[in-house]
Amino acid sequence: xxxxxQNNLRMIQNNLRDIDAGMDVxxxxxxxxxxxxxxxMVGAGGITSFYPTNLPxxxxxxxxxxxxxxxxxxxxxxxxxxxxARFDFSKTHERLLAEHPEWYYVSEAGEHLHYNDTAxxxxxxxxxxxxxxxxxxxxxxxYPVDGIFFNMFGFQTKDYSNVEHGICNCPACRKxxxxxxxxxxxxxxxxxxxxxxxxxxxxxVGDLLLRIRRAVKAINPEVxxxxxxxxxxxxxxxxxxxxVDRPLPFFLYSASENCQSAAxxxxxxxxxxxxxxxxxxxxxxxxxxxxxxxxxxxxxxxxAGSQLDFCIIGDFADYPDRAGVAAMREVFGVHAxxxxxxxxxxxLARVLLYRPRKGDPEYLGWFNLLKEGHVLFDVLDHPAxxxxxxxxxxxxxxxxxxxxxAPAAMxxxxxxxxxxxxxxxxxxGEATEALRxxxxxxxxxxRATRAAYLSTADKxxxxxxxxxxxxxxxxxxxxxxxxxGALPLVHSAMFGPPERCFGHETGEERGLxxxxxxxxxxxxFRLGRLYHDYGYxxxxxxxxxxxxxxxxxxxxxxxxxxTCVEVFWNGLPDGRMFLQLLNLSGFNGxxxxxxxxxxxxxxxxxxxxxxxxxxxxxxxxxxEAGGAQTRLRxxxxxxxxxxVLDV
Numbered sequence: 113x114x115x116x117x118q119n120n121l122r123m124i125q126n127n128l129r130d131i132d133a134g135m136d137v138x139x140x141x142x143x144x145x146x147x148x149x150x151x152x153m154v155g156a157g158g159i160t161s162f163y164p165t166n167l168p169x170x171x172x173x174x175x176x177x178x179x180x181x182x183x184x185x186x187x188x189x190x191x192x193x194x195x196x197a198r199f200d201f202s203k204t205h206e207r208l209l210a211e212h213p214e215w216y217y218v219s220e221a222g223e224h225l226h227y228n229d230t231a232x233x234x235x236x237x238x239x240x241x242x243x244x245x246x247x248x249x250x251x252x253x254x255y256p257v258d259g260i261f262f263n264m265f266g267f268q269t270k271d272y273s274n275v276e277h278g279i280c281n282c283p284a285c286r287k288x289x290x291x292x293x294x295x296x297x298x299x300x301x302x303x304x305x306x307x308x309x310x311x312x313x314x315x316x317v318g319d320l321l322l323r324i325r326r327a328v329k330a331i332n333p334e335v336x337x338x339x340x341x342x343x344x345x346x347x348x349x350x351x352x353x354x355x356v357d358r359p360l361p362f363f364l365y366s367a368s369e370n371c372q373s374a375a376x377x378x379x380x381x382x383x384x385x386x387x388x389x390x391x392x393x394x395x396x397x398x399x400x401x402x403x404x405x406x407x408x409x410x411x412x413x414x415x416a417g418s419q420l421d422f423c424i425i426g427d428f429a430d431y432p433d434r435a436g437v438a439a440m441r442e443v444f445g446v447h448a449x450x451x452x453x454x455x456x457x458x459x460l461a462r463v464l465l466y467r468p469r470k471g472d473p474e475y476l477g478w479f480n481l482l483k484e485g486h487v488l489f490d491v492l493d494h495p496a497x498x499x500x501x502x503x504x505x506x507x508x509x510x511x512x513x514x515x516x517x518a519p520a521a522m523x524x525x526x527x528x529x530x531x532x533x534x535x536x537x538x539x540x541g542e543a544t545e546a547l548r549x550x551x552x553x554x555x556x557x558x559r560a561t562r563a564a565y566l567s568t569a570d571k572x573x574x575x576x577x578x579x580x581x582x583x584x585x586x587x588x589x590x591x592x593x594x595x596x597g598a599l600p601l602v603h604s605a606m607f608g609p610p611e612r613c614f615g616h617e618t619g620e621e622r623g624l625x626x627x628x629x630x631x632x633x634x635x636x637f638r639l640g641r642l643y644h645d646y647g648y649x650x651x652x653x654x655x656x657x658x659x660x661x662x663x664x665x666x667x668x669x670x671x672x673x674x675t676c677v678e679v680f681w682n683g684l685p686d687g688r689m690f691l692q693l694l695n696l697s698g699f700n701g702x703x704x705x706x707x708x709x710x711x712x713x714x715x716x717x718x719x720x721x722x723x724x725x726x727x728x729x730x731x732x733x734x735x736e737a738g739g740a741q742t743r744l745r746x747x748x749x750x751x752x753x754x755x756v757l758d759v
Contacts, residue, residue, distance in 0.1 A: 477640030505529030597622025
């Protein structure tokens with residue numbers, strides 16, 4: 113088995129600055145060793161070379177006195193710590209621009225992209241297409257690194273100040289796009305929504321990654337390749353990060369979402385590193401986020417079956433945020449002491465959630481509500497659904513937040529495997545396969561739905577609403593014929609002044625469609641987006657009631673745990689089971705403080721448990737066995753508690 117498939121890394125990335133080229137490697141490694149770290153990521157080449165390169169298109173750090181990369185590899189390997197070499201080919205020192213302008217990004221206005229003393233390169237240009245591989249070759253032939261990582265790989269259009277500069281119009285891009293589709297590059301803002309250009313970018317990036325893979329593996333097949341993409345890599349990397357300008361709501365499940373989307377899509381053939389970025393923002397690299405947020409991100413990494421990854425800027429010696437480092441060491445210690453249990457989970461989930469694209473609000477709303485509803489689920493990313501639709505088989509339910517984008521082969525595999533299909537955001541006639549399965553025909557789309565509601569008067573189908581008969585609707589609403597339905601539309605009426613607030617009428621339109629054979633259902637509005645944006649529990653309860661009505665077998669466990677308790681339940685290779693509880697309390701929507709112990713939590717599992725073994729000194733739960741079910745009652749939950757179950 114390749115070393116990265118053991119899925120047990122505890123990695124620290126020191127994002128090296130030029131001035132770190134002269135750092136005390138022994139003092140640095142003492143910090144690494146005290147952090148339970150078994151893998152490091154350090155700068156090697158690209159923008160700055162941290163070794164004595166002989167290539168004229170690299171720039172050595174002016175602070176480099178010897179061979180920093182060589183010293184790091186020597187010390188780490190002497191103590192059994194792996195080294196992943198970091199490269200950034202997105203920029204070079206600007207001195208090279210005058211000699212080779214054809215390597216570089218060009219805006220629609222004909223301008224290069226400068227930032228400080230660097231210039232942005234283009235992924236279609238010779239520097240990234242050919243010379244980057246020569247840089248990799250120089251490192252791999254001279255240093256026994258264990259892996260390589262590329263930062264900011266692909267088509268970059270923003271600078272470090274988050275200023276958008278638009279798509280690249282360099283000669284290499286223009287020629288490549290013309291060869292790809294016979295058209296000129298999209299102009300203005302059209303590139304942001306142009307599906308052909310999006311497909312072109314994917315092909316360019318994928319082809320280059322495959323060429324890099326062939327070159328790297330020819331030198332050393334034991335070198336792991338890692339970047340923020342799935343094509344040609346051994347380790348997919350993502351980040352859980354923060355930003356001062358990022359709009360609310362704050363997505364607390366970032367680490368779980370990143371890890372689950374990779375595991376459900378590529379598990380078995382690739383592993384995942386989700387980096388808990390300590391920095392508040394790229395502008396504020398020297399202050400960390402709340403240490404409690406760092407703990408949550410790292411605990412979610414390991415609880416979701418992934419590895420640990422933590423990043424700071426520069427060396428430990430002058431890094432001013434010791435609180436974030438201490439938080440990292442706490443979680444790394446838990447993982448190190450129990451390493452044999454982590455990274456080898458077998459999913460028990462009966463629900464699969466399709467991810468149409470990263471960051472899609474409709475999808476994120478569903479991710480949130482399923483987590484808060486304690487529904488165990490896996491995630492299948494769109495590229496994996498296209499390449500491996502068979503991975504949708506074997507579930508009780510498939511939830512599809514973007515019916516128009518969903519691959520027909522994925523839907524077919526899910527249905528043939530016995531899954532019920534629940535679509536969300538079906539607001540027009542573009543999702544032809546979903547409409548066929550529902551037996552529905554699109555009539556129109558209502559866009560002026562402000563002040564409209566959905567009726568939950570049918571308490572047999574919506575038992576979560578004993579005292580509430582109307583739930584708000586907002587944004588688009590699809591009107592269909594042919595399918596059975598629930599959630600009648602309560603049409604908008606006057607909403608002001610108070611004396612005129614009447615006149616609502618319940619129409620024939622339905623917010624929840626269902627096929628005649630009971631195998632498919634669809635929300636005719638963007639339920640996930642409403643929950644993502646507004647956070648009303650009503651929309652979560654609508655979703656869970658509909659899922660329970662459609663596929664009751666999707667709900668494996670029962671619990672009274674509040675929504676702030678994230679539950680993970682998986683099988684282990686030896687036949688035992690692993691239950692993990694993560695207490696997310698202390699989060700008020702923007703601030704993450706120490707958690708509040710959650711009392712009186714009970715979980716009923718659909719199996720006979722014969723023994724419970726707490727980790728890390730967690731209190732022993734009370735066990736009540738009853739045939740094929742077991743009820744566990746827990747002492748007040750701290751931030752993270754885990755239990756190995758004999759079954």
